[in-house]
Structure formats: structure tokens, C-alpha cells
Amino acid sequence: MTGIRSCPLSKHMPPAHPFDFDAMADDADADKLKEECGIFGVIGLTDAANFVALGLHALQHRGQEAGGIVCHAPEQGFNSARRFGYVRDNFTKQSLMETLPGPLSIGHVRYSTAGSKGPTQIRDVQPFFGEFAMGGAAIAHNGNITNANALRRELIERGSIFQSSSDSECIIHLMARSLQRTIPERMEDALRRVEGAFSVVAMTRSKLIGVRDPLGVRPLVLGQVGDGWVLSSETCALDIIGAKFVREVAPGEMVVISEQGVESQFPFRPQKPRFCIFEHVYFSRPDSIIGGRSVYETRRQIGVELAREAPVDADIVCPVPDSGTPAAIGYSQESGIPYAMGIIRNQYMGRTFIEPTEQIRNMGVRLKLNVNRALIQGKRVILVDDSVVRGTTSRKIKEMILDAGAAEVHFRIASPPTAWPCFYGVDTPQREKLLAATMSEDEMRDHLQVDSLRFVSLDGLYRAVGEASGRKADCPQYCDACFSGEYPVAPSDMIEQGFEIKAAE
Amino acid sequence: MTGIRSCPLSKHMPPAHPFDFDAMADDADADKLKEECGIFGVIGLTDAANFVALGLHALQHRGQEAGGIVCHAPEQGFNSARRFGYVRDNFTKQSLMETLPGPLSIGHVRYSTAGSKGPTQIRDVQPFFGEFAMGGAAIAHNGNITNANALRRELIERGSIFQSSSDSECIIHLMARSLQRTIPERMEDALRRVEGAFSVVAMTRSKLIGVRDPLGVRPLVLGQVGDGWVLSSETCALDIIGAKFVREVAPGEMVVISEQGVESQFPFRPQKPRFCIFEHVYFSRPDSIIGGRSVYETRRQIGVELAREAPVDADIVCPVPDSGTPAAIGYSQESGIPYAMGIIRNQYMGRTFIEPTEQIRNMGVRLKLNVNRALIQGKRVILVDDSVVRGTTSRKIKEMILDAGAAEVHFRIASPPTAWPCFYGVDTPQREKLLAATMSEDEMRDHLQVDSLRFVSLDGLYRAVGEASGRKADCPQYCDACFSGEYPVAPSDMIEQGFEIKAAE
Amino acid sequence: MTGIRSCPLSKHMPPAHPFDFDAMADDADADKLKEECGIFGVIGLTDAANFVALGLHALQHRGQEAGGIVCHAPEQGFNSARRFGYVRDNFTKQSLMETLPGPLSIGHVRYSTAGSKGPTQIRDVQPFFGEFAMGGAAIAHNGNITNANALRRELIERGSIFQSSSDSECIIHLMARSLQRTIPERMEDALRRVEGAFSVVAMTRSKLIGVRDPLGVRPLVLGQVGDGWVLSSETCALDIIGAKFVREVAPGEMVVISEQGVESQFPFRPQKPRFCIFEHVYFSRPDSIIGGRSVYETRRQIGVELAREAPVDADIVCPVPDSGTPAAIGYSQESGIPYAMGIIRNQYMGRTFIEPTEQIRNMGVRLKLNVNRALIQGKRVILVDDSVVRGTTSRKIKEMILDAGAAEVHFRIASPPTAWPCFYGVDTPQREKLLAATMSEDEMRDHLQVDSLRFVSLDGLYRAVGEASGRKADCPQYCDACFSGEYPVAPSDMIEQGFEIKAAE
């Protein structure tokens, strides 16, 4: 979910704390698309919030800015905690965890804002909670509501008071105003008014609920551990608590889990699924399993496809760490060119160092990445990266490699050119900032001043995710709008603000 | 305003921060009634929030738990900050104050919870803010809404989502749902649904608004400084910013202050005023002026009345510091018995020391008050205190004085027996905890084991506040429910919960 | 003890933490002499550090900047904690106090720096600790070593490494280098090299030690509680833990307290005592007892002397709170002019509010003191204060009183003119900043623009402290150097730096 960018309403309440957002701008990772949330829920385990904390830690790559947990215990009722920063720095303190009792809990991690959007406030941190006549409910949302501005305007006119700048808050207000009598019914009611992509984990006093939008754009899986049930964005968060993977929640499915077990419903009009293909490319963790496939293996396979589509004569294949590593291994194995760690990542980074003075900035400080100089010297180097967004990092890396004495630099990118923004829960720059939106592959190569630059083809990518015959142009198996510009749901808020989507070809 | 004590709804969101509320329990002051809020607003001064911080500092005695400020600037819109702790510790940091720009600002200080109520969360800290279709508004409320439970239930049923456990939040939701078109009109609309006592300071993008309930239970004054206007709970907060006292906002009046000046309206059905007489006795600062009278002088005069009504042969008159001081001076002057500081208050207290071990506790630690032993030894001592609530502190003080070798101890209390709880914005214990609710004056004397104990009469108190002929029994000039049990507004939430108010005599 | 002001050595290690010293500058109290330390020690009580924390809290008026505690337990050895800020904010946390076990503990509170001296570092916070061949020792020092610069230079030349900028650290280094075999003997050895004023509380693994310099300039008292013994700067700190006052440690005495009880020695050449008379005037708490006399009563008696020496026709006598209060009561009682609280002190001050903008500063903000306007109006007012240092506060108070409509303002000061700096552990401005160093009483009156200004005479002050025949000019009973310029110990560091002491008359 995203903040409302160009909402015409008056400016909302500012952050209640002196958080240094500049300190969070992360140089090398700034040039990536950012998954905007991870969600996790548990029912039926003693001290469920402890498990949620572990699950969120395993999903930290999906959101580093902040995290929140809500839980319910029969005697203590609903309790919650929201914190800026990493899960490991907040939700590991016994003094805090003791305030989160009960067998039912959900949680959320949130992306790190980058660039132009206003700072997040602690009020924006999910899960959101609402007290209804029939009791309280909390929701955690991964995705983005593409008609949030219109919904917000309508709700305010009817007298709802918004507490955050988050689009996800619309859901809880829609639920509050629903005429239905149970919370799951109100949730259906609310989600039918919502456009866009959503995977939602919610809870009442006695139920854990999971929902995926009809296209199934964002992931959501079901697991089981002991007597308890788990909902999670990815399987890697099942592993951390020793839970067994049961199945994916299906696109358009709502699961309601209580003491009586798991009930499944399909409240929305059925549609052909369009899972986000970029989850395979970058967002998900390599040790997660999506659609029965290891994400690591898919990425290695992209490298294999890339070696077939775009071979080049060279001495070593180096990944841009860490996201390019599996594809580089695949490229090396397919091409027979030795794999080598030419670039070393400083494991103590995470958030960027503030460069303290102009003097230092001009010296070309390398805070996060360093070249393995003795290895690179005189070599023809193939660099494998997962994607190119603005191209700023690619350019810096190329310079580092050349400074270290490389004879040639060849970029191989494990995804097609990213030419369109995502409106379904990913933080992308405006279209004109995307390198591929304004340049051809050759222009990009010249812009980056490298010896060669090649992207995997869209068909190659589809083959790597298991679609042997590639992309079905009339009916794509995935949401690939960031590559193709074909948006499966019209982003109505953005269109209202003047965004022009690609005409159907 | 108070939290909802026995609200049948499910438990609300807990505090989002590890604040140590035990550390705030203040032993010696725990046995006082507590004013529950101070409010302050400024329009027409550069960096208005700075003035609000100063005003709230001067009103800190009305609420020590937390404070909040909202402001508005044409370009930056609404901004806010809420903090636990003293104004001087929070709203003095330049880094914070710079985030609060603009010429229009309101603020609120909140009482320190004591005893059984749940902990406050930062969400409970006022001012409350709401975004309406015609723009944002913020309100700060001093008083208590006596039908808050019923209102809250109704609003939740209609789909409002409460963010705090505060009764005051009802006002902003009522405003959000009003059919009126301007914010001042919506505020009238909302306040007409509200029962109880309220002084409110509110703001829109361009207006500062002040309202007092028709009985005028809680104070509110209007001041002027340079080109700006000020609303404040007390005049002492006008002094701190060098503002001139203009007049009190009248009971039932709404003032709307904008660039065009001050407009006055009387939107409520007129009633005979019933200002809280306890503001004279204890709540207000001695350097404030109420109804044209110095609070200090009124208190000194209570001491004079007390000396006339309850003389006793003794060697020295000692105040229980600091609230008994003016009355002790009056008692000394009227009786001719020398005034002396027999009890010294540690000025570095403020919040209680945690007594670390049983051993220390048993040694009779005197953290806040110490006896001036050399002075007390062998003397017959008159102790003047402002009130007796539970009697716990009175008992400890008596023991300290006797330990120091006093020959006799005579208590003189500068208010009538406090026998009834207040429901209009004061934190009082349950009725059965009030010493005077269950004992006669003689029984209290025996209970406290002092040589004599006398309270000023209700008529004596009325004389001291300037009503030469005392209290008009059929139509009291003040709200004195805490002494008389005659409640000017029926406390409907409490009645619903089974509280029995005194039958009319 | 003080930092070395003009030490020619290179600048020492800076503060290790971002403490905001500006925030500590305290406007109204800035114009007072400042006692620089309070010391406290306990032996023979379980969890002795808890008692030390309470004792230091009661001595907080002697030093507000920082506090430290060292303790020893047979199994855990020596432990310590040092903190900036008030005792009540630091040494009340159970988590901290649990790290300070054992039956033997000493502590120290330190003054708040004001003005030109560099910031304090946590390393400057006492007690100081040293590991010697025969075991560890810790010391806490109240006073000032007037040959500290020379000692420090000598010790550094011999290879000692200083960790703080404090003069008191010399004592522990002198002890480390002593040839004596026991710690008490080494302490004697060290203190014989030290010039100036000192009261010291020290501890080894099994002994609590107290020493006063031969003149007995700074106070030190012995108390008893249960099976334990206590050393304290003042008796008020005995009261807080329920300890019985036993006696004052005599000038030049060293007491060594162990399981075997209290041993007394007099290791220094005997001299006529010269206790600091300003302890009576201002430093000590009014509920302390010095030389068998209540400090409160002495101050009241100064007011009586002042009324006799400097009567004036007026309507009310007002104290400048809080330090002028006892003398104002005395003045009122002797003169028959009514006592009134014309100036009210904001009890939520403590540290100064940062005045955020020029605009506010120019408005004459009154953060700490406010006038009781309705009381002052049209009155002839006698203001009683304890002392005049720079005169800056006196001037502001006079203006406040006149603004409020006073007809006349008469200042009466409960001490003689402060014309000389103190070098024995008090923070005084440089001589030229002392109003009385450059002006006569009449000139000061004109400078302050008041109707009259009178100081109590030196003889009057001596009478009030019990010397019925006043000051013995040839052999004064007290150290009154700040009034008389007659220094009982030559301040050798200062003389080396060019300070000229008054020639003997």
C-alpha cells in the first residue's frame, strides 16, 4: 500500500517522532523496485505474537521501514505495538513481547520510503484496528488500492475520520460502515468496493482471516504448525517457525480460520490469475517456494536463459551482490565461464552511512560495495544483475570495475527492461525516471558506457518461471505490467491524475 | 475528560510505548483531587506554537501526564506533536518546535492518571484532529462529557472508528457527521449533543474558537498580545507571554477569532452559571485571577474564615506545603499565632522516587516532605491544608509532626468535607474512598488521631470567594457538588452504571 | 571541587555524550552562588546504594548536574554508576539499582556548570575510583583544592594519567603513590599535600571513611540507622532514611568506620575552625541542623536582624521565592508588616525553558516567577532576598513588581554584600561580575532603581547565627571571605594566575 501522493485534501498530521529518514536512504538499494509489505498471521499457538515476530523477521526483505503486531487474548483483549526500524531491533525485547499475549496475532512489515513521498508516521504503520459494534478487528494489507483517493473522499464526506495517510485505512472504514452483521461479511463487503491488488491478513477476537484479490497479484500462503495455522506472504517465513507449507491461498479466495478449522470462500467474481512475475525476479527470498518452484532455481534458470540468448566471450562471470547471484551462477554454468565474486558487499551496511562532507563524497566512497581488485585486473568481466531501474547504480558499478582494471565490462540483466511503473504495491519511480522508458537497449548500453548490455527477453523470463512456450500475448499468465505496460486493473486514481496507460495494441 | 471506565466494548489499543506509569504515581500529591486538563490557543502571532508551549507550561499544574500542540501554517498545513511528560522537557527543543510553524496553534496538557484507570496511550493525548470535507479541525477539551458512553456507542454503530479511549473524541466524530457546512456550525451542532462540563479551544485553518458550556463549570479566558489573540484556562498563562487579560469567555459563549477579530455567539439554551468552586480552593494557580479576584487572596481569606470559625490555642501555624500556604498565612494573620514553615518540601521531587526495597519502605522514608524538627519540637502546631480526600497523606503528616516532638496537632482544612465525586473533569476516587463520605468530622478526627480537626463551612467558603451572604441553598452560585452532592448536570453515564446521586432535599 | 579553569595543559577528553548544557542554564537561579557538591556514604545496611540514592536525592540542592554511586559487595566487588541529571531520574530504576549491591556505598552529587567553564564529561562525575596494590578505594569530595594545578602538574610529570578535568582526582593519584601501607594512611598522606577546603567521604572494601579539612569549611555529619552508619553533607539527608543524627565530624577529624565501629583520628595540624557562613545563608536546606541550630530558624532570625537594622514603612513583606522566604517571615514578624506571597514560583521549572525566538524573548517572558498582580497593585512592597550576586535577577524582579503596579519597592537582603569570589568549593563569578565588588550600597540601589536597598550587616549576620556579640574581627568565627575578602587559606593556584587577595588591614 502507498501513501496518497497527490491527494487534494489538506495536509495530514505529521510524524510524531524525530525519525531520521535521510539516514534510511540506501544508496545501492535505492535503485531497486521495492516490495512494499510483508504480512503474517498466526492462530492457535501460545504467545502467537512471538511467532509473528519471527515470521516478520523472515519477511523483513519485503519492508524495512517499520513493523507492527496486533494480538488478542481472551482476558487481555486486543493489544498492539508499532515500531520504526527492523523487527530484530524491536520485537525481540521480552518487556515488549510480554505486552502482546494471546493465541491469535497478525503483523505487518512496511517498506522504506524513498524519494519524494512524505515521511511515514507511526500512525501509518499497520495493522490497522477498528472497534465495531460486534467487536474489534485488525487488518494488515499487502498491495495497493488503486481507487483509494476516490474512496477516501467519499468516506470523509460521510463523516469518517482518517488517522493515517495510508490507502489501506479505507478498508477498515468501509468495514465500519458496512451493513453486514459479521466481521468476515463486512470484510467481503469492503473488499468488493476496493480496486487494485491486495493480499490481506485480518483478525477478530476469534478468527484469523486471509484474502487474496481475484487476480492473485500478491502472494499469500497457508501453513500449519502443531495445533496452529499460519498465513504468510512467503514460505521462507513458515520455515523460520518450523511450520509445514500447506498450500497457497488461491486468487480470489477468503480463508476464515477458527477453532473449527479452515473455511474457504470465493466471494469475488472469478478472473484469470495474474501473479506478479517480479516476485520471481527480485521481491521474494531465494529460499521461498512459489507455485511449487524454488525461487533460487527460477533465478538460476533466468541466468541459463540469458546465457543462451546473450552469450559473450569473457573471463569471469560476477554477480552484482546479492540479488544477481543466482542468475550469475546459472549464466556461468550454461556458458562455462568461471563464476567469481568480483564485488564484495559490506555485510554491516543495511542503512546508508551519511557521507559527512563534500570532500569525502568527491573521493568516491564505496560504502556498501567494494571491488575485489586483484581478481578483476585485466579481465573481461560479465556482470549479472537482476534489473535496471534508473541505471544509477549500474553506472557506479561499471566505474568501480573499470577503476580496478577490468579489460571489458558486459552487463547481463536477469529481467526485461523495466519501462512502466507498478501500481499494485511496489514503490517505483515516476515513468520518466525509468531508464528503459526513454531508451532502447542500445541507447542504454551507450548511456552506461559498457561494452555490451543485454536483458533477458520476456519470453525467456516466462520460460524460466516454467512456462515452456513463453508468454501468451493475448492472455498473459502473469502480471508483467512493469515490463509490458499492460495493466490488468485500471489504476483509476492515477488515471484521474493524468497518467496515460498504454493503448491496447 | 476521562477515559471510559466501564465501557462494555472490547478493550482498546494499548500504549505504543514503554512508559513507566508506576514511576509517575506521586505519593504526597496522590491524595489530592486532580484537575484534568489545561487548554491554550493563539492566533495571529508568528510561530504561535512557541507561545502555546509557554502557555501550557504555565498551566502544567492542570495536567502533568502529557501535552500536545497542533498548529497550522498556510504552506505547511496542519502539524502536530504529542508527548508524554512535562512541557518543559518536550516542547523546548528547537528541533521539535521548528516542525510546528504558523500563526495559529492550540494545545492541551493532560492529567496524570492515578489508580485504577488503564494507562494512557499517546493516541489519547489531545488535541484531536479530524479531516472534514471542508478542511481540517483540531480540538482541545477541558471538562468531562457525562454522556460519552452513550454517544460512543451510537457513533460506533454508525461506523465511526475511535482512535482513543478519550470521551473528548466524541466531539470530533459528532462534528465529522454533522450536516452543517462550516466548522464552527458543526461544532455547535456537536456540542449540543454533549452533556457535562466543557471548555473547548479549537482551530480550523483560519480560525481560533473557544466555547464554554452553559453552566461555565470550567474556566476559559480571553487575552490579547500585540496583534494576536489568546484563549487560556487561566490568566497566569496570559502573564507568561506578556498578554493582557481581556475578559472571561462567558458561560454558554462561543468566540470565533479570525483576521476579522472576535465574534461572539451564544448557541446554547441559557442557564444560571455554576462555576467550579474547587478552582478557587485548589486547582487554579494562586497568581491567577478568577471573577476579578486573586486566587491567592481568596485562599488567604479562607484561612481568615477558618480562624474565625475554628480557633484554637497553639504556638505556631504551619501550612502543608504548598497548597495550604495562603490559607495558613490568613489563619496566622487572623489568629495572631505566628506563621512558620514546619514542613519543607523537596523541590526536586515532582514524580515519585521508586522505593527500592521493603527495608527502606519500612524505615519511613520521607521523599517529598521533611519536618523542620528543631522548629516543631515541643510546640502546639496548627496544620493548615487545602482539603482532605482519602486522608492518607494527612495521617502521614500528622505522624511526621508527632515524631518530631510536637506537643499537639490541630488540623484546619481550607475547604468543606469532600464527600462526593466530581464528574465534570476532575479525577476523584470512588465515593467510598472519600473519607468524608463515610465519616463525620469527629470520626475523621479520631481516625486521623489528631487533637482537633475542623473544616471551613460551605458558607465560610462562599464568603471567602466574595459571596458576602454565603451560599444560596435553593440556587447555589457555584458548582459545589463535591461538597454538597448537588450535581448541576445529571451524570448520565454514571447513573447508567448504577451511581446514585443524592436525592433533592 | 571545580574543573581546572586556566590549566596550561592541553585540552582534555571531551564529553562522551550529547548532553545539552544550554538547557541547564537556569535563568532565575543563575544569579546565585552555587554550592558545588553533596556527599553521602553508608556502611552496614543491606543494599546500601539504595540509601545512598535517597541521601543524594535529599542533597540534590547541593548539585544538580550529575550524580554517582560506588558500592562494594564481598562477592561482586566494586560496582559503580554515574549519570547526568537528577538522582530521582536515574537512581530510582530497579534495573540500575540491582547492579549496585552490597552493604557499603558512597555517592556524590555535582553542581550544574554555568557560564564559561567547559562542559562536564561523565568521567568528571565522582566518586573517583583507584585500584591499589592493597585493593580498591573510592572517594567523593566536597570542597575545592586550591593547589590542584600545581599538584596535577607534579603528578603528570611523575607519570600519573588523569582521566578527568576535576581537581579532586589529585587525591586518588596522591593516594596511589603514597608509600603508606593501608588505605586510610594513604589518604592522610594525600590530604596533607592538599590545600583548600575539603569534606571527603571515601570507602575501601570494608571501611567507610570521612574527613574534614582542619578549618572545617564544608559540612559533614555522622548518623546512625539500625546497624548501619551514615556520613552526609547535611542532616536533612539523615532524615530521609530515618537515620539518627549522632554528631558533626569535627574540623580536621578523620573517622574510619568498619564492623568494629567508629574510630576517630586527627591527622592534621589543629587550626581554629572557620565554617562557611554562607551554608547558613543559602546553601544548606532549611530543614537541616548546623551547629545545633535549625537553618530555617537562623534565616528567620536574619530577617529579624534586618528589620531592626533597616526598617521601612510599607504595606507588605514579600519573599523572593524560595530562598528569601524564612528571612521575609522574620522581617514581617519583627516589623509587624503583613507577610504576603507577592511572587509565585512555577513549581514545574527546575531547568530553564529555552526561549525559542527573539520575539518571545522581547515580550518579557516570565517562566519561573510570576507576580501576584492583584495583590501587589498600589502597594509599598518590601522584597526580601537571600543575597545579591550579579544583580541581574534583582533587577528583573523589581521590574515585574513595578509592572504589576507596586507603589514602592524596597529590597532587603539577608546577607552582607557579596564582594569576593569563593575558592573553597563554590561556583562564583569573577570578581568584577559581583555587583558589590564595584559599587557601594547606595550605588547598587541606584543601579537597581529601587526605592531603598539594605543588606544585613556582617555583625547582624553573626548575631543571627548565634554569635551574640557579633564577628570577632581579629579572629572570625566563620569563613566569610565572600563578604570580607579575608581568605583563611591562600588560594595558591589563583594567586599563581594573578588573583590579588585583599591586603590584611
Place this chain on the structure above:
Amino acid sequence: MTGIRSCPLSKHMPPAHPFDFDAMADDADADKLKEECGIFGVIGLTDAANFVALGLHALQHRGQEAGGIVCHAPEQGFNSARRFGYVRDNFTKQSLMETLPGPLSIGHVRYSTAGSKGPTQIRDVQPFFGEFAMGGAAIAHNGNITNANALRRELIERGSIFQSSSDSECIIHLMARSLQRTIPERMEDALRRVEGAFSVVAMTRSKLIGVRDPLGVRPLVLGQVGDGWVLSSETCALDIIGAKFVREVAPGEMVVISEQGVESQFPFRPQKPRFCIFEHVYFSRPDSIIGGRSVYETRRQIGVELAREAPVDADIVCPVPDSGTPAAIGYSQESGIPYAMGIIRNQYMGRTFIEPTEQIRNMGVRLKLNVNRALIQGKRVILVDDSVVRGTTSRKIKEMILDAGAAEVHFRIASPPTAWPCFYGVDTPQREKLLAATMSEDEMRDHLQVDSLRFVSLDGLYRAVGEASGRKADCPQYCDACFSGEYPVAPSDMIEQGFEIKAAE
């Protein structure tokens, strides 16, 4: 350097802050030897401390517990800051860095204590500073003084007062007591009394000094950037500030760098160098260059040697991340068995999650490492790790791999069995805790319950670091005491405490 483990002196001052050391215990990394320090110094660059901060960040792998910086500016003199935690979290704040001005600065990062030693205090954090008669000096030490206990005892007997529990503090006290006249001469004087391993970076007001012990056990390199000179533990920290690598400081060399340039001296009796071979195996960063060789390449070569010495038939070669990665690549390339990332490291770890409940602990939580389940299933897996210390982590990893369905597990270790503790600046467990101290390779294999376990031979390791003919048994080219038990310097403190070193064979 290390704390004094069994020092017979009384326990020293405890930490002055509530740092949670439990939170630092790092599960997966707990089973590694720990390099104990990184040192860095800069002269001749504006705001040198900024460069030191960057350098320390690049050396963070050598010490994660705490860091300190001292600097000197002509006008501001010496300044310093010490902090617990990562460099990136402390020395990136502008407010702090502004307090560290000047063109000359040194810094130190310190290891994370693990296990039995007492907690570190902020006083233990280097650099250490001493004020001498000729001015101040600061030192930062990497290594361990093996006669520190004896030195400390002697210095205390002479009257030195130690402020820390660090062995390195001896150096500054020896300097303070030296009879020599310049600081570099005093440093020589001091270091001649010191036994053990040391690389030292020191500074005076105008000089930057670097020294390595005669054996050159710990690394130290010299770099140049612009007009400035740099000393660093490793070359990777030169890269981060864009400095050029000039040369290694030679074993037994002292370099004194001032405005006049670099002077070199050899103050110690010459010895045959014995550089720590474990720096190649694990301590140094893979992108550093030691003795002209890439550390990454050396480690890859160890993998090649291992594949030759200990081949096995298998399906995939997986590194134990991250330290086993280069050797795994080498093993794969030499053996032809595909390289694969079978274990994924959570990049948001760093410090361990506190496992909140017994329940969770028993579920086998995998906080730092997770298996790539889909990849491992049914495979014969070769796991390559850098070393085996206690064997605890190896055992857990084996279980994870088997749980995921591996058919066989073969461990290959890129160093010989670690059978002896290090006394030269590395945190090793007591000898009996080292798995290889009590078991043969076969016993270890059975203990770990793996299909095979093989270590590279000592000769193989020597070949990988470039000694083509392997280890010279009579005169080893490196310090390999941890593998061979042949200590190049007798660890006299440890021998005094009863440690038996291996008899010469």
C-alpha cells in the same frame, strides 16, 4: 587485546550503561574464532575523523562490539568519542562528527565478547588517551599483550591508576612513566617491555605513528590519499576512502608520520616474521590484499587444494555462508561438481534475535540460516566451511540439510583442525572446548554424524597462501599456533596461570 581473565586483583568498575550483552550473542557466528580489533589512522586530511569512521566501518568485521575515535585539531585540542555498537549507527551522525575536528585522527573497533568474560565497559573502549608532560597521546592496539598481568601488577604497585580492564592500557601507563623525552621514544620504551602480538596506531598532537611487533603477527598497512597518509589493519579500508595502497608496515617497524612525511625505524631486535595464517583463512575481508595476494583468491585456492586432497562423489557443492563461499567456489571448479546456494543467510540478522520462549526454541527456529529446500531434496551435498571450532554450528547445519531431504552430507573444511587457543589477539574458547583438541578427524566425523568430514592439510593451506613447497617444519613461515600448538612467543600470563604449551617435538 583482551580483558584480564584471571587477574587476581579486585574486580574493576562495571559498565556505566545498561547494554544488553545477551542480545549480542550471535548464534551462528558464536562458533567462530573472533578477530579482536581493527585499527585505523589518518593524518593530513580535513576532518580526518570522518575518514576514520569510514575506515572503521570497512573494518567492522574485525570487531562489532564498540568503536572509538580520537582526533586533534590545533585549536580544539584532543577530542574523542566512544560508543557501543556498529560504526554505521554511531559515527554517522553529523552532530557527533562535528565534535571531532582536525586533520589527525585514529580509531579502533573492538570485538564482541562472547561467553565467559565479563561485560565490556565504555572505559574499555579504545583508543586510550594519556596526558603527559610534553602533551597528550592516544593509542589503538590490535593484538594481545601476553605479559599484561605482570605489567599491570607492577604498574599498580608504582602508583598507576588503571581505568579499564584492558591489557592495552598498560602501554599508555608505561609511556607515562618512561624517562624518554619524546612521545615516539616513550612508545618504543613502552613496547620493548611488552610481550605478545601488537599492531599499534597512535597519535600525538602532530604525528601519526604505526608499529608492528617483531613477528608481525597482526597486519598493518600504509596508504596515501591526496595529501594525507593512512594506517589501516587491512587494504579494504583504504579502498573505502579511495586511498592508494603504499606498502605493509614491516614486522618490527615503527613509522612516524608528520608534515615532514614518513620516517621509518626498527627499534626492536629483528626476528623471523610469523604472520597469522588465520587472517588468510577467516579474519581478513576477501577483498583485502595481504602479501600481494587477494584474500578471496587464497580462499578459493584452499578450496582447490581441498578438492585435490579430499575428493568425494556428490551432486552439489554448497558453501556455509558467508565465510565458506570462496573455498566452495574453488572446490566446485576443481571437482567439476556444480556450485549451489543451498543455505540462505538472512541479511537482516547481525545480532541474534532473542528466542522468546521455550516453545519457540524447541521448534527449531532458524533465524540466521535457512535451507533452500527444493534444491537440497534428494541430493548428495558437499558443505564447505572455513573452520570448525566447537562444532556446534556444524552440527545444526548438518541437521538442517538432512531435514530438507539431502541424501548425503559431506563436510569439507578450508583450514586444518583448530586444536589450540590463540593468545595473540583472537578470542578462542578454552582448549577443552575446541573439538579438534580432543578428537581425531574420524571421531569428529562420527560426532557430527556426517557421511564424511575432511580438513585441508597444513601443507595444503601453506600451498594455498603461496608457499609452493608447503610448511617449513623447523621454521614455519606463519604463526599457525591454533593448528600446530607451536607458539612463537611464550604466553607468560597464561603459563603463570597453568596453561601448558606443547613440548617442542
